[in-house]
Each structure stands twice: as structure tokens, then as C-alpha cells.
Amino acid sequence: MFTAEQKTKPCTQEELNIAKLDGCKFEYLASPKQVVGQNGKVSGLICDKMTLGEPDESGRRSPVSLGETFELEVDMVIKAAGQTPFESLIKSSNILHKNGKILTDDSLATNLSTVFAGGDCINGGKEVVNAVQDGKDAATAILRYLGVNA
Secondary structure, X not given: OOOHHHHHOOOOHHHHHHHHHOOOOOOOOEEXXXXXXXXXXXXXXXXXXXXXXXXXXXXXXXXXXXXXXXXXXXXXXXXXXXXXXXXXXXXXXXXXXXXXXXXXXXXXXXXXXXXXXXXXHHHOOOOHHHHHHHHHHHHHHHHHHOOOOO
């Protein structure tokens, strides 16, 4: 049986233990909104309190803001590498989406007959192997769409 922390962490148990030994504290379900500073130095981080929303079709629950904020006292902020969806491209192309994720059918086809999607843009970010499999599945579906035996 796994604890909630073990189910949601994107690291190994050893990495988590080292971070805790280094004095790291973890704030779950928090979304940074604003960096606060004084005299040219960072002093705080204002965060939205979040909760997990209803599960989507895949069973994954996405964070939803509670409309409340809190401030963390900090002396350093390191921006993590991440991804930002190209919402303007999706909207301007009239591709159906929900909660920042493109909607597809089982063959990874979108509502536009010639557009297929896979990976993080449909699942919100999982393992690389999931994205690789989505690429293979989409390629097979595209070949079928083009009338090529796959």
C-alpha cells in the first residue's frame, strides 16, 4: 500500500529522503502566483490553494483553485522546467479541449479529421513511454486514415 505522498511524487524515495534531510518542506496542491520581494531580493511566494477536481475520462484528477491564497516566506525561488500549452493555437484551430487537454477518440483523432494528438497535450503529462506509445498509436491511425495498411 502506498501513501498519498508516494503515489504523487515525481521522484524516487531516495531523492525524497535526501530532500527532507536537506530541510525541504513540501506544499502539496499549491500553485505559485506571485513572487514578493524587498530591496531587490525575493522574500515570499504567494500561492493559490488547490484541490483535486473530478476525474477525467482517464481517471486522472486535475488541480482546481479554491480561490484562496497563502504566502510562503522564501529567500530563493527556482523556476522548474515545464511546459505551457499553446492554447491560442488550439482555440484558433477549433480543436476540442477540456482543462487544457486536447480531446481525442480511441485512435487519437481530434474533432478535426486530419489532426491527431498524443502525449502530454492529451493526458496532461505522464511518463515518456506513454508519449512514445501515443506516437506509435497515432502513426498507425494516420496510416489507416490515409488508406495505407499498417
